[in-house]
Amino acid sequence: MTDTDFPYLVADRLAALPHVHAVALGGSRAQGTHTPDSDWDFALYYRGTFDPEHLRGIGWPGEVCELGAWGGGVFNGGAWLTIEDRHVDVHYRDLDAVEHEIDRGEQGRFHWEPLMFHLAGIPSYLVVAELALGQTLRGTLPRPGFPAALRSAAHTMWRDRAVRTLRYAEGAHVARGHATEFGGAVAVAALESAHAVLAARGEWVTNEKRLLERAGLREIDEIRTELRGDPAALARTLTAVEAVLVGAMRCAVRDGNNRESPYAADE
Incomplete structure (x- = not known):
């Protein structure tokens, strides 16, 4: 399977999961700064709730974490998978929470959170940045500017x-x-x-x-x-x-x- 077709294959499977409203490609693959060895980063945007068991049910090998397993902040969990011999990260994104951060950013409001592997921690507007820089593959997502x-x-x-x-x-x-x-x-x-x-x-x-x-x-x-x-x-x-x-x-x-x-x- 080519790299052109691959993200749409993943997006189709993720978008079919219950309560998922949209799927986006992020990271270097979305921004065109990747190398051949770069991981593939996907975000699935859900409303209300998301059950990781549905993601496990697809059968992709790897580790699927529970909601909140990555600290319980704006980064509320995800999965590390191998799909079609490619390393894939899937991030859970609560669409209501993301839209809340968009509104806060318009007012110049945000907060700081610790996050593993990030020496300086992260700002809560990071999830807004993902929308601004990512590539929407399925569904509809806003593309905010930097207020x-x-x-x-x-x-x-x-x-x-x-x-x-x-x-x-x-x-x-x-x-x-x-x-x-x-x-x-x-x-x-x-x-x-x-x-x-x-x-x-x-x-x-x-x-x-x-x-x-x-x-x-x-x-x-x-x-x-x-x-x-x-x-x-x-x-x-x-x-x-x-x-x-x-x-x-x-x-x-x-x-x-x-x-x-x-x-x-x-x-």
Whole structure:
């Protein structure tokens, strides 16, 4: 079976399940940034309730999780499957909950959630981003823009988290020479800053895989290679990291026409 036909085969089977209203292709396959080895990401949008037992009943090999098994937040479960010799992820999406996040985003409202494999956590508007970037295969789904109110609110929240993360790392780890803890904090702050940069530009984010590249923060890699358990060296690293974030924030504020960052005020 060709890659052209494959997503429609999966979508047809998912769309036939009880209470499923729409099916979308997401991730790199939907955005055209995939490689031959990339997984296939599908979201099934249901209303009211969804019973994973119906998905198991199709007979595709793999692991099918219960609703809420992935933390109980906006990512409320899914499955890892093998279909036609391809690795497939299926995400459960409560359409009522997703539409609620669309409405909240229009008002500049959202919340932060922890999620495994995401160092900086995720914003609740991630499920809105999936709609904006995905390809609807079956049913009808909205394709929201990035509201101005959300751009401002998200930029501010992520910027402030990055500032606080670095300030904590400075106070808790630099003087003690805790290179591992400090390095972890730098990684988190870089990803938080990347979220802030892309929010200011009005660019949707669905995961962290290419987040630093998109935000122009890949330079952090070179800075972190200098980490060692010496307070003076960690202090120099902190200064270098902040300099990179200053540049990224300055560009985001200018390009996104957002309000000025406190980093820029420190120049």
